[in-house]
Amino acid sequence: MTRGTGRGGASPAPRSVDVARLAGVSQKTVSRVFNDEQYVSADVRRRVLEAAEELGYRRNNAARALASGRTRSIGVVTLGTALYGPASLLMGVERVVRDTGYALRVVNTMEGDPAGIAGAVDSLLDQGVDGIVVSEPIDELAAGGDTALRVDVPVLVLGAPSPVVAPTVLTAGDGADLMARAATEHLLDLGHATVHHLAGPQAWYAARDRLDGWRTTLTAHGRTVPPVVEGDWSAASGHAAGRELAADGDVTAVFAANDDMAIGLMRALAEAGRRVPHDVSVVGFDDVPVAAYVTPPLTTVPQRFDAVAQEGLKRLVHAIENPDAIPLPASDPPVDLVVRASTAPPPNRTAPVRGRAAASRSRSAAPTAPHANGGRPTPN
Amino acid sequence: MTRGTGRGGASPAPRSVDVARLAGVSQKTVSRVFNDEQYVSADVRRRVLEAAEELGYRRNNAARALASGRTRSIGVVTLGTALYGPASLLMGVERVVRDTGYALRVVNTMEGDPAGIAGAVDSLLDQGVDGIVVSEPIDELAAGGDTALRVDVPVLVLGAPSPVVAPTVLTAGDGADLMARAATEHLLDLGHATVHHLAGPQAWYAARDRLDGWRTTLTAHGRTVPPVVEGDWSAASGHAAGRELAADGDVTAVFAANDDMAIGLMRALAEAGRRVPHDVSVVGFDDVPVAAYVTPPLTTVPQRFDAVAQEGLKRLVHAIENPDAIPLPASDPPVDLVVRASTAPPPNRTAPVRGRAAASRSRSAAPTAPHANGGRPTPN
DNA sequence: TTGAAAGCGCTAACAT
DNA sequence: ATGTTAGCGCTTTCAA
Secondary structure, eight states, rough: OOOOOOSSSSSSSOOHHHHHHHHTOOHHHHHHHHTTTTOOOOHHHHHHHHHHHHOOOOOOHHHHHHHOOOOOOOEEESSSSSSSHHHHHHHHHHHHHHHOOOOEEEEOOTTTTTSSSHHHHHHHHHHOEEEEEESOOOOOOOHOOOOBBOSSEEEEESSSSSBOOSSSSEEEEEOHHHHHHHHHHHHHHHHOOOOOOOOOOOHHHHHHHHHHHHHHHHHHHTTTOOOOEEOOOSSHHHHHHHHHHHTTTTEEEESSSSSSHHHHHHHHEEEEOOOOEEETTEEEEEOGGGGSSSSSSSEEOOOOOOHHHHHHHHHHHHHOOTTTTTTOOOOOOOOOOOOOOOOOOOOOOOSSOOOTTTTOOOOOOSSOOOTTTOOOOOOO | OOOOOOSSSSOOOOHHHHHHHHTOOOOHHHHHHTTOOOOOHHHHHHHHHHHHHHHHHHHHHHHHHHHOOOOEEEEEEESOOOOOHEEEEEEHHHHHHHHHEEEEEEEEOOOOOOSSSHHHHHHHHHHHEEEEESOOOOOOOOHHHHHOBBBOOEEEEEEESSSOOOEEEEESSHHHHHHHHHHHHHHHHTTTSSSEEOOTTTTHHHHHHHHHHHHHHHTTTTTTOOEEEOSSSSSSHHHHHHHHHHHHHTTTEEEEESSHHHHHHHHHHHHHTTOOOOOEEEEEEOOOOGGGGSSOOOEEEEEOOOHHHHHHHHHHHHHHTTTSSSOOOOOOOOOOBBOOOOOOOOOOOOOOOOOOSSOOSOOOOSSSHHHHHHOOOOOO
């Protein structure tokens, strides 16, 4: 537990020379010890460490950065929301970054922020980071009118193709289209004629990806592609969209681009007297912690934020430390739907329902429908 | 839109001397311009800015920090979770920090992390931050066995009393007990004989605060204080606790320490055949975005994360920049409950219910109970 | 209003 | 295995 004593406002912080003097070695040797370089005898190392401990020495990172040209820090550009996706990704990133010995600097972008991602990246560059992570970018670069931002450190983009130009650009977690496919196919397999989509804001790559996956799947199966309803990720927008969808008797299955919207949607359906999953099936995306506990428990596509962050950062750090090596290849995590109680076969396979509530009230009114897990929530 | 051109791997980054030479001034003058110091003629300023633009100059922060002894950065210690509270607070902090011109460094602590908060603070100190924000600390310092960590920069603690010793320690957002009181009194006002509490993990100051507020309120009203059930903030733990509470026919009102647990709790009650709010009223805490859209819409105590972060940081920055001045006073934001449809008078005022479901089925089975907002979700 | 000189505390390169 | 010598690019004196 080496821990600074905190000089009580008095004497200035000790420097490596002070440690060197006390240990009877040169400054360079102190540097060697603290950088874990080789060629330091066990005895000298011990003496240096003791001297440092005694003085309460901690090395000055600014001086280190200035002399070495590296800050040993990684910057993250993330969206200024507490949305489950971005927040989880950020936490995952922090964890891995710390493990790799880098410091983390964070800059937010807000939707509608004029400076946008370019401004955020720019400010990180000002701070002198060694690498940059752009998490879940939305595209507003076009609005800037400026040419695409050029960056001279490696960049990792999470959940999207890259919005910047850099010598090394890596991506991870951009397989949302495949996951959307799994969701859509699940509903088709249950017998639904087609699947409606409650999309996320189309400025987000992540939202477009999910929409693409959904559309492609329907087309591949020869189904009609119904008009898209767009939300803003919030439960409130899902609720608003749900009122529209509830009014359309043809809607028997909806794939929502995230769980929050799915929850708002289910609420609107309930208010309109359309039961989930009996009349309408709903699939979400993310697997937020409450998903298993809403009514009915939500079938959804879990995202593996930790895995994505870890995988991506491993490659980013590799790129930072081996500028001339070939970047490590990406490997996307597998897709697996979590089936709970918000999905079921359509109300009437042969005669599509027209108007609301035709031939319903037949099955149990309990919100937890029959399924693999019998309506019992699945903690995850 | 001053933006680095990104030298294509070739020429080294321009320094302030280069700019000075091109502008025909001294290095110091360039420094003056970039630091917005006074005593620079408009003409010289313009020439310097042009030269800088032309060269794609951006100043070196490491050198700046080394020369000035200040990093112009603030460190945040936060919990490594995507929990709504901590995540929202972090986002709020980032927003304000950026506005004040400081950079943000983030370090997580995980529950059960041996190094804990002390280790996190220590690593920020290593990075040379000018101030530290500790968000929603849990207490594990005792476990370290070490004396309390001493820090020589100002510290702002969010949502708790301070776990560290520093020359300046500020706190903000630690009024959870008052908010818990509002929740408890709301239920008593509805006529409930007493209120049960589904608490958060007691290692968290925030959880203990809410529990204290609840207990104090019951005592002040002369009510019996029922045994506490403890969860871990998750909907899953709320669900588990809910099974217990549902089995106890005396339970007519529960105050949960956060919304996620309240949602899990409501699910468990529904599964047990106890209707919310008809048989049991539930109040949450936080006002997460989905709270208005679960079934039934949840009555809860909203937290004003942005206000807390803003208020706290204003004071922290003041303390950093005026080390010898008296710290600015705290001002806690007001409390206001959001009443939705998960609370109602107890099922039978005069004869307490024994066993389950006595005298129920009387009111509408619709989950949205009668209330100010008529069961219509209130977007926030 | 501007400039010259002297470090800030470390690491890099080259001895030894 | 250890020491010496130069800077890294800026801000801080102090002069002018």
